[in-house]
Amino acid sequence: MEKESLFSAKNLKLLTDPLGRSNPVTVLVLGVCSALAVTVKLEPAVVMAISVTVVVAVSNAIMSALRSTIPNRIRIIVQLVVVSLLVILVDQVLRAFAYDVSKQLSVFVGLIITNCIVMGRIEAFALGNKPWPSFIDGIGNGLGYGLVLVAVAFVRELLGSGTLWGYRVIPSSFYIANGGVYENNGLIILPPMALILLGIIIWIQRSRSKNTVKS
């Protein structure tokens, strides 16, 4: 068999496809719950995106390596063990090195285990492919998830708090309380608006590329 290079065109496609035309959030509509919960501010959104990327990529690689040794009937339980191990590791690392963000994310780090993207990619990809492409696929899907998360969080933090990454972007003299005319939008901080923003992103994507629309 011909040896394939690590970054062949096929493997690169695994990395870039989930960013756009097969994005896990906007096209497959997976992992939406956490997209609503952690996107009030940019910083937790980015940390969440990195955590999910790590978990998806590594669990994909491990499951792919184990795929021929696991009996098919108990594969879900094995997947759960692997994923929960990784989630606990990520949680411990966050608590050690980024305690504030870890507190903001609270339960949602632990809930990565229930993020449909993780199980979805293992079932749909890792169980039928070699470890390296599975790893790349995990990175790609994690980044695709992160892209949407960051886009939603950008809008929500900017309009909801007037800041980006905690730094004030809209000058405080603009606010009505200080004699200006502007006011932060309270609705955008509430979960429904995250859902609406996500809907708008999907709307834009589908109107631009017809191949994501079911006939």
Add this chain to the structure above:
Amino acid sequence: MKAIRNFFDNIRPGFEKGGRLHFLHSTFEAFESLLFVPKTVTSGGCHVRDAIDLKRTMTVVIMALAPALLFGIWNVGFQRYLSINQEVGFWSIFLYGLEKVLPMLAVSYIVGLGIEFASAQIRGHEVNEGFLVSGILIPMVMPPDVPLWMLALATAFAVIIGKEVFGGTGMNIFNPALLARAFVFFSYPSHISGDAIWIGGLSKGVGVVDGFSGATPLARALAGHLPFSAMEVEKMFWGFIPGSVGETSTAAILLGAALLILTGVGSARIMLSVAAGGYLTGLLFNLIGGSAYMSIPAYQHLIMGGFAFGAVFMATDPVTASQTKSGKWIYGFLIGAMAVVIRVLNPAYPEGMMLAILFMNAFAPLIDHCVVQVNIGRRLKRAKQAVQKV
């Protein structure tokens, strides 16, 4: 009349296919059919033919809104001069109100119609008439001091997210005007709740009489300053109280309700059942007792705040209400009941009408589904019995 007709006929070629202004053809059509009876009529099929079309229906609603709107404009001025303790003539009062309300009307129409016309043009549809009414309703459910850019943003949100994404007029799940209000309510709570914003200019506090409070009857009731005196009840009925622009006068709203019912445009079932729901829930609270608010006479719930306005103009929206006859009774009754429950029991929301209507909007299709299923079941049973007899 003839001159206008000729004018339209003269400029028509420019808007037809191939004409220079074809890209504005739906705008042309909108204005033409606003002034004249449209040329295209149903030609085949099994449609019910009727002289009235959507535009005329909307015109009737606007006429029905006129008393409440005119009174509202006057009341904005009246409350203002009351708060600074000045006695001025009728026209200065009315003029102050116009100064406040006209910009609100203009903003809501320009933003809303702008989006409607643009989306009709993009889709290649005719312009829908729905916004003719929403454009008036939106300013009427806002406090007079709401910043205009918030109004513009709320209107845009209601029209795009509330209506156009579902496919335009007739497809929306929620009442667009109430959606606009809900947007302001949750986005900028300090501009649509509290005591200072219901009277024009009060929040700036210039020249206001010492100790003057702009609290609405609802806010007073929630704070427990009860009961209302007979004179205050009378004031609430006629509408000499602070509040959103169009909601204060139950009398003016009843005039509009009469027109809507006479012309058959608004559903009397819904109006009656909302009132019944509110009244009976009020009575229920009277029985329970407990707090001063629970024991106010039940009829006072119907004349406070936006109850009457919501019942007559918001709950009856033909698109978002239940479509079946018995569904309308259920839908209306639950709106009235829920509005009073929210008012009395939830300290965070002095007025429950908006939330009650939006909530029931979401349930209207379910109510209709159940009514239809029950009816199908009943008729099947009847048919079965008939077969058995034979």
